[in-house]
Structures are given as C-alpha cells and as structure tokens.
Amino acid sequence: xxxxxxxxxxxxxxxxxxxxxxxxxxxxxxxxxxxxxxxxxxxxxxxxxxxxxxxxxxxxxxxxxxxxxxxxxxxxxxxxxxxxxxxxxxxxxxxxxxxxxxxxxxxxxxxxxxxxxxxxxxxxxxxxxxxxxxxxxxxxxxxxxxxxxxxxxxxxxxxxxxxxxxxxxxxxxxxxxxxxxxxxxxxxxxxxxxxxxxxxxxxxxxxxxxxxxxxxxxxxxxxxxxxxxxxxxxxxxxxxxxxxxxxxxxxxxxxxxxxxxxxxxxxxxxxxxxxxxxxxxxxxxxxxx
Amino acid sequence: xxxxxxxxxxxxxxxxxxxxxxxxxxxxxxxxxxxxxxxxxxxxxxxxxxxxxxxxxxxxxxxxxxxxxxxxxxxxxxxxxxxxxxxxxxxxxxxxxxxxxxxxxxxxxxxxxxxxxxxxxxxxxxxxxxxxxxxxxxxxxxxxxxxxxxxxxxxxxxxxxxxxxxxxxxxxxxxxxxxxxxxxxxxxxxxxxxxxxxxxxxxxxxxxxxxxxxxxxxxxxxxxxxxxxxxxxxxxxxxxxxxxxxxxxxxxxxxxxxxxxxxxxxxxxxxxxxxxxxxxxxxxxxxxxxxxxxxxxxxxxxxxxxxxxxxxxxxxxxxxxxxxxxxxxxxxxxxxxxxxxxxxxxxxxxxxxxxxxxxxxxxxxxxxxxxxxxxxxxxxxxxxxxxxxxxxxxxxxxxxxxxxxxxxxxxxxxxxxxxxxxxxxxxxxxxxxxxxxxxxxxxxxxxxxxxxxxxxxxxxxxxxxxxxxxxxxxxxxxxxxxxxxxxxxxxxxxxxxxxxxxxxxxxxxxxxxxxxxxxxxxxxxxxxxxxxxxxxxxxxxxxxxxxxxxxxxxxxx
Numbered sequence: 001x002x003x004x005x006x007x008x009x010x011x012x013x014x015x016x017x018x019x020x021x022x023x024x025x026x027x028x029x030x031x032x033x034x035x036x037x038x039x040x041x042x043x044x045x046x047x048x049x050x051x052x053x054x055x056x057x058x059x060x061x062x063x064x065x066x067x068x069x070x071x072x073x074x075x076x077x078x079x080x081x082x083x084x085x086x087x088x089x090x091x092x093x094x095x096x097x098x099x100x101x102x103x104x105x106x107x108x109x110x111x112x113x114x115x116x117x118x119x120x121x122x123x124x125x126x127x128x129x130x131x132x133x134x135x136x137x138x139x140x141x142x143x144x145x146x147x148x149x150x151x152x153x154x155x156x157x158x159x160x161x162x163x164x165x166x167x168x169x170x171x172x173x174x175x176x177x178x179x180x181x182x183x184x185x186x187x188x189x190x191x192x193x194x195x196x197x198x199x200x201x202x203x204x205x206x207x208x209x210x211x212x213x214x215x216x217x218x219x220x221x222x223x224x225x226x227x228x229x230x231x232x233x234x235x236x237x238x239x240x241x242x243x244x245x246x247x248x249x250x251x252x253x254x255x256x257x258x259x260x261x262x263x264x265x266x267x268x269x270x271x272x273x274x275x276x277x278x279x280x281x282x283x284x285x286x287x288x289x
Numbered sequence: 290x291x292x293x294x295x296x297x298x299x300x301x302x303x304x305x306x307x308x309x310x311x312x313x314x315x316x317x318x319x320x321x322x323x324x325x326x327x328x329x330x331x332x333x334x335x336x337x338x339x340x341x342x343x344x345x346x347x348x349x350x351x352x353x354x355x356x357x358x359x360x361x362x363x364x365x366x367x368x369x370x371x372x373x374x375x376x377x378x379x380x381x382x383x384x385x386x387x388x389x390x391x392x393x394x395x396x397x398x399x400x401x402x403x404x405x406x407x408x409x410x411x412x413x414x415x416x417x418x419x420x421x422x423x424x425x426x427x428x429x430x431x432x433x434x435x436x437x438x439x440x441x442x443x444x445x446x447x448x449x450x451x452x453x454x455x456x457x458x459x460x461x462x463x464x465x466x467x468x469x470x471x472x473x474x475x476x477x478x479x480x481x482x483x484x485x486x487x488x489x490x491x492x493x494x495x496x497x498x499x500x501x502x503x504x505x506x507x508x509x510x511x512x513x514x515x516x517x518x519x520x521x522x523x524x525x526x527x528x529x530x531x532x533x534x535x536x537x538x539x540x541x542x543x544x545x546x547x548x549x550x551x552x553x554x555x556x557x558x559x560x561x562x563x564x565x566x567x568x569x570x571x572x573x574x575x576x577x578x579x580x581x582x583x584x585x586x587x588x589x590x591x592x593x594x595x596x597x598x599x600x601x602x603x604x605x606x607x608x609x610x611x612x613x614x615x616x617x618x619x620x621x622x623x624x625x626x627x628x629x630x631x632x633x634x635x636x637x638x639x640x641x642x643x644x645x646x647x648x649x650x651x652x653x654x655x656x657x658x659x660x661x662x663x664x665x666x667x668x669x670x671x672x673x674x675x676x677x678x679x680x681x682x683x684x685x686x687x688x689x690x691x692x693x694x695x696x697x698x699x700x701x702x703x704x705x706x707x708x709x710x711x712x713x714x715x716x717x718x719x720x721x722x723x724x725x726x727x728x729x730x731x732x733x734x735x736x737x738x739x740x741x742x743x744x745x746x747x748x749x750x751x752x753x754x755x756x757x758x759x760x761x762x763x764x765x766x767x768x769x770x771x772x773x774x775x776x777x778x779x780x781x782x783x784x785x786x787x788x789x790x791x792x793x794x795x796x797x798x799x800x801x802x803x804x805x806x807x808x809x810x811x812x813x814x815x816x817x818x819x820x821x822x823x824x825x826x827x828x829x830x831x832x833x834x835x836x837x838x839x840x841x842x843x844x845x846x
C-alpha cells in the first residue's frame with residue numbers, strides 16, 4: 001500500500017496546524033504568536049513610551065492628532081513540530097494496520113508542517129526512542145522521510161511513559177508534541193511530564209476495528225503480541241459485552257485525562273481514511289485550518 | 290468389612306473412563322489468536338468476580354469431575370453392598386412389656402426405664418428394619434419408624450397401670466412377621482408367663498429386666514354400705530416377698546385418717562382385710578406403709594359419689610325385690626303393675642319383673658323372664674338348674690352364686706345378649722345391649738329360684754344400679770392409666786388403681802427356654818448397606834459442582 005499519494009499531498013498542502021497559545025520564540029517564523037512585537041503584519045496601536053523604537057511611531061497619526069502612538073505588529077514564530085509514532089508490535093494490527101495508518105498520519109503532518117515552513121522532527125519509539133528523523137523546511141525532505149517510513153517495521157514492546165519522558169527531556173527548544181499511538185501501555189506519566197515542560201501535546205489514538213468489536217468467539221488462546229503472554233478463555237457474547245464496556249471505560253479515561261491536562265485528543269479508527277481524518281475530522285476539531 | 294456387587298456386569302462400563310480421557314487428550318485445541326495487548330482482556334475478566342478464584346483451580350478439574358461422575362455412576366449401577374460385622378442382621382420386632390409390674394424400682398430408675406434404654410441400645414446397633422409392640426392390655430404397634438422416631442416414641446411411653454398381655458403381643462409379632470424370619474426381642478420382667486409358638490419361623494430373644502421381687506400390694510378393694518351409718522371396706526392385700534411382713538393400713542378421707550390398723554401377712558399370703566368406717570362420701574384412700582419395689586400398688590383409691598337413682602319397678606308383686614331396692618339409700622322407687630300412663634322420662638332405671646314391653650325401650654333396665662322383641666324360636670327351656678359360674682364383671686363383684694337353684698329356667702339365643710351367669714345347662718343371665726338400651730336379662734322367674742333368698746341378691750341389685758346408674762369410679766379410665774390416683778375425665782372423678790395380683794407379684798415367672806441375649810452377642814452377623822443410593826447422591830453433587838465450575842470458570846478454563 002502506498003503511503004504517499006500526490007493527490008493527497010496536494011489536498012493537505014494548504015492545511016496548517018492551528019496551534020493555540022504557543023509562545024515559542026527562537027527564529028521569527030511563519031507562525032503568529034499571541035505576543036505582539038516584531039512581525040510584519042499590523043496588529044494595534046499603543047501610546048509611546050520612553051525606550052520604544054522611534055521607527056515604529058506612526059507619524060501620520062501624529063500629524064493628524066498630535067499624539068505619539070506606536071504601531072504594534074503580530075509577531076511570527078518558528079514552530080518545531082515533534083511527531084512521535086508508536087512503532088511497537090501492538091500497532092501492527094488492523095486493516096490497514098494501525099502502524100501503517102500512523103505512518104501515513106505522521107507523513108501527512110510532516111508534510112503540512114514542512115509546507116508551512118515549520119521544522120519537523122519525526123521520532124519512532126517502542127520501549128525506547130528507536131529513531132529520530134529531523135526534517136528541514138524543504139518539501140523534498142518529505143521523500144527522505146518517506147523512504148525511512150517505508151523501511152520502518154512495527155516491532156518490540158511499548159513503553160510510552162519512558163519514551164515520551166526521554167524524548168521530552170532531550171528537547172532543547174519547546175515545540176509541538178504530536179503522539180500517534182494505540183496507548184496500550186501506561187502513558188499518563190509521560191504526558192504529564194510533557195505538560196510539565198509546557199509543551200502543547202496532541203494525541204492521536206489509533207484503534208483498529210478488531211479492537212472495537214472482536215470478530216472471534218469460542219475457546220480461544222489469546223496471545224499478547226508484545227509480551228507473548230497467553231490467556232485461555234471462552235469468548236461468548238457476554239464476555240464480548242464485558243470487553244466492550246472495558247474498552248469504553250479505557251477510552252473515557254484517556255478523554256477525561258486529556259481534558260484535565262489540557263491535551264488535545266483525537267481518536268480514530270483505521271477504517272477511517274487518513275484523508276477524511278485530516279480534511280474533515282481534524283479540521284472540524286480545530287486542529288487544522 | 291467387604292463389598293459385594295449385585296450387578297457386577299455394570300462394572301465393565303468403567304472402560305468409558307478411558308474414552309473420556311482419550312476424548313480429552315484429542316479434543317480440538319484452542320484457536321490461537323494474537324491480539325495487540327492483553328491489558329483490556331485481563332481487565333474484562335477481572336471484572337467477573339469469580340474470575341481470579343477460578344483461575345487458581347487445577348486445569349483438569351472438570352476432567353476429574355467427569356471421571357468421578359462416571360465412576361460413581363457405574364458403581365451405583367452395579368449395586369454395591371457393604372457388609373459390616375454386626376450383632377443383628379434380620380428384621381427385628383421388639384416387644385416391650387408395659388404392664389404395671391414394669392414400674393418396679395428394684396432397678397433404678399425403674400424396670401421400664403431400664404428396658405427402654407436397653408431397647409435404644411439394641412436399635413442403635415441393629416440397622417435392620419425394626420417394628421415395635423408395646424404390650425399393654427392390647428398390643429400397640431409402632432411401624433415404619435426410623436431409629437430416631439422409635440426413640441421419641443419410647444421416651445413418650447409410660448407404664449400402663451394394668452395387666453399387660455404379652456401372649457397377645459407375641460401373636461401380634463407373629464402376624465407382623467408374615468412368614469419372613471424375624472428376630473423377636475421381648476423386654477419383660479418375666480412377671481407375665483409367655484409361650485412361644487412351636488412352629489414359628491422367628492427367633493426369640495428374651496431380655497429379662499429386674500432382679501428382686503419384694504413387694505406388698507393391694508390387689509383389690511371395694512366399699513359397701515353396711516347400714517345407714519357404716520361402710521365396710523374390703524381390701525385384698527398380698528405379700529410377694531420371702532419374709533413375713535408387718536405394716537400399718539390406714540384409711541384416709543381427704544387427708545383425714547379414718548382408721549389405722551396393724552397388719553401382718555405371711556410370705557406369699559393373700560389376705561382380705563375388712564374394715565368398718567363411718568358413712569362418708571368423696572375420696573377414700575387405703576394405704577399401706579410398707580416399703581417395697583412397687584409403690585403404685587400400695588394405695589387403693591375409692592371415690593364414693595352421692596347416689597340417688599329413680600327406679601320404676603313394674604311387677605305383679607315381688608316383696609324380695611322391693612326390699613332389696615328399698616334398702617339402697619337415697620333410692621326413689623315407683624312400683625307399677627302395668628305400663629299405662631307411665632312417663633318413662635321420669636326414671637333412670639326400669640325393672641320389668643315378668644311383664645315385658647313389646648317395643649324396645651331406651652335406657653337402663655333389668656328384664657326378668659324375657660326382653661322386648663324376643664323371638665320364641667330362640668328360647669329353650671332348660672328346666673331346673675343350678676348356677677355354676679359367672680363372668681368377672683362389676684355387677685357380679687362380691688357375689689356368691691354357686692349352687693343357687695332355679696326351678697324353671699330358659700336360655701336365650703340372641704346376638705345382642707352376652708352371657709353373664711351360667712347354670713349347669715346354660716346361661717341364665719345376660720348382658721343386653723341394643724342401640725340405646727342397656728341392661729341385664731334374667732331368663733328365670735326370681736320367685737322360682739333361691740337367688741332372692743341369698744345374701745348375694747341385694748348386692749346384685751346394688752351392683753346393678755351402681756353399674757348402670759352412676760358412673761363407676763372404679764371403671765377403667767384409659768386416659769389415665771399411667772399412675773394410680775384420682776383422675777378427672779369428662780366431668781367425672783375416677784379412682785384409678787392397679788388391682789392386679791398378676792402385676793403386684795413382680796417375681797419372675799417365666800420358665801420357658803428361649804435364646805438369651807448373651808448367646809446373641811456371640812453370634813456373628815453382618816449389616817448390609819446398599820451403597821447405590823449414596824453414590825447416586827454423590828453423582829448429583831459432582832454434577833452440580835461440574836456445572837458450577839464450568840459456568841464460573843469457563844472464561845479461564
């Protein structure tokens with residue numbers, strides 16, 4: 001299956017990440033900062049105060065009203081987007097697999113970020129950080145990422161907490177943290193750490209259809225894909241109902257956690273095309289504009 | 290101890306165990322499914338409360354249950370019989386002598402209590418079906434009771450203060466055995482002689498309860514009015530010990546001593562003691578103060594009610610009869626020569642002397658020479674006869690009729706008549722009971738017999754009126770035969786006494802040779818227990834467990 005589809009890339013090219021309340025300044029970038037300052041786009045006026053640069057005085061106003069007013073401009077910021085993709089074995093389920101879906105999402109976000117002249121760092125992790133691919137602000141670099149993604153395979157165990165903590169603590173600059181995972185390992189500590197570091201966190205929870213409603217019944221031996229642990233059970237309708245309740249509680253828990261910690265959360269199923277997710281759901285959710 | 294199988298062929302079904310094991314070994318393996326993570330599944334199962342507990346159960350528990358179920362089922366079908374060494378193995382009938390002599394206290398607390406405890410011991414070590422007969426005057430049978438129920442019945446049982454009837458009880462036991470060999474255990478003190486049927490298929494075991502036979506007892510008693518001021522009290526007292534006995538005899542009325550005298554009786558002697566007391570009514574007690582093993586017969590209880598009968602005498606003239614009636618204190622007598630204009634409701638006793646009404650009359654009566662509705666074909670003339678014997682009945686009590694001559698007597702044959710007095714040629718006096726009519730029929734003319742001249746005639750008339758007109762306080766009162774004394778029943782006061790020479794003589798009189806319990810103890814028997822029912826119960830229990838564990842543990846099986 002193709003990850004990269006030029007038509008798809010064209011569609012998403014015009015999208016931009018809508019990041020709220022971000023205050024990250026290093027280079028003056030393309031992104032508007034809530035701060036007013038050294039941008040090019042006029043924002044407002046204010047009374048001149050000693051120390052203000054004279055070049056920002058609006059002489060036309062002075063000429064008309066004899067008041068010293070200083071022009072204020074929207075400050076444009078440089079946003080670094082950190083995309084973290086869970087590449088553990090648990091992601092290797094579903095049609096398409098959650099991992100494939102995650103890779104496509106990661107590529108899409110990378111592309112639209114790069115298109116917006118933003119710096120992107122793609123990282124994949126399992127129980128630890130397994131690889132970091134920085135992408136400079138050139139669209140051509142997307143193809144390098146694509147090559148890397150094509151080679152990438154889901155393997156190993158997940159340790160979300162450790163991976164996120166490690167990655168966040170290694171950051172020298174603040175940036176947007178986008179985590180794509182199935183969250184089937186403890187995650188709260190890692191996210192809390194990221195929030196402690198005042199990083200805006202975006203979670204994309206990928207679930208496969210077989211996780212939502214298991215298609216099997218009867219005497220089963222369930223094997224954990226990551227740990228190879230086994231549970232023998234008799235799966236009947238009543239147990240499936242119980243499972244669905246457990247899943248529901250699990251999802252509600254993530255949602256409420258996200259709200260409490262001011263984290264953006266979007267849940268998707270592998271049955272929803274990535275295009276639909278990006279062009280419809282994420283736009284509706286205010287993630288993209 | 291060994292086990293026999295009545296249907297051993299069923300044991301071949303045990304090979305099915307192997308089939309279950311094979312099926313278990315080759316049963317299709319579980320479908321192996323890889324899932325992203327077991328986190329959600331573990332939580333799901335933990336929500337089922339029993340989940341964790343069932344997880345700890347051995348993996349092959351259900352197989353074990355299945356094997357056990359089949360094993361016990363096959364065993365049950367093969368009818369296993371467990372044989373345990375035991376004293377008794379045959380079905381058993383127990384006869385408990387409940388007569389008054391069993392109240393003797395030569396063994397404490399009493400012979401009866403001792404017999405009861407021995408019976409309970411016997412029941413406990415005898416698993417066979419047990420029937421029980423309580424030997425009273427009529428045998429009482431306790432059937433279809435288990436060990437516990439028989440024990441409870443025994444606890445309730447009290448000594449019957451009358452004469453027991455062991456012979457009748459043995460006959461009852463023979464009929465209960467219905468030809469199937471039984472062990473018949475008789476628990477008695479031996480005061481009542483018994484005989485065992487020679488052709489009996491049953492085996493008899495005699496349990497003699499009692500050691501010594503020291504007893505002085507009042508064997509009978511009666512009070513008669515001697516004249517208008519004096520009563521005569523007759524007491525028959527027996528000494529059933531090996532030594533002469535001296536004791537005081539006291540006559541009491543409502544705790545007031547009326548008379549006391551010293552009595553001496555030789556060993557095995559029976560003496561009639563006559564005492565005169567002032568004319569009294571109410572409760573009279575005669576008591577002897579000798580200490581013996583049977584206290585129940587040391588007192589005689591009498592109750593003298595106020596007696597005032599209204600009697601109609603229909604006669605052409607009988608001065609002896611009139612005199613006998615008039616001598617009875619408080620009696621109101623009306624004499625008629627015909628039935629014209631007589632309101633029978635005014636009388637409570639009727640005497641028809643030679644004049645017999647055609648229709649039946651309700652009430653109490655004495656018919657002399659015939660009775661209403663008599664069929665001439667049932668009359669047989671026997672002519673001149675002499676009285677030879679008479680039934681033991683309250684009406685004949687203290688009568689001496691032997692040798693009384695009758696010039697012209699008849700015998701009657703009627704199902705309503707029961708002979709009372711016998712002559713050398715047949716009965717001459719009958720007890721008549723038909724519907725509401727009760728009374729005595731004499732089949733001869735009083736004036737043609739020497740009966741009216743004898744001392745017994747007024748006693749006969751007195752007894753007759755006492756018997757029919759007043760309730761007899763000395764009549765047996767079955768409701769209160771557990772202890773002597775004054776007992777109130779249906780508004781009447783009864784005096785309950787043992788008054789039995791057979792029961793007061795508490796010595797052992799059995800002389801027959803039957804098996805003793807000692808021999809029995811040496812005999813080796815077996816208890817046979819059918820294990821099939823307990824095994825079926827076990828199968829059901831295991832089946833329930835199997836279902837329970839299957840349902841509860843299927844998610845972890």
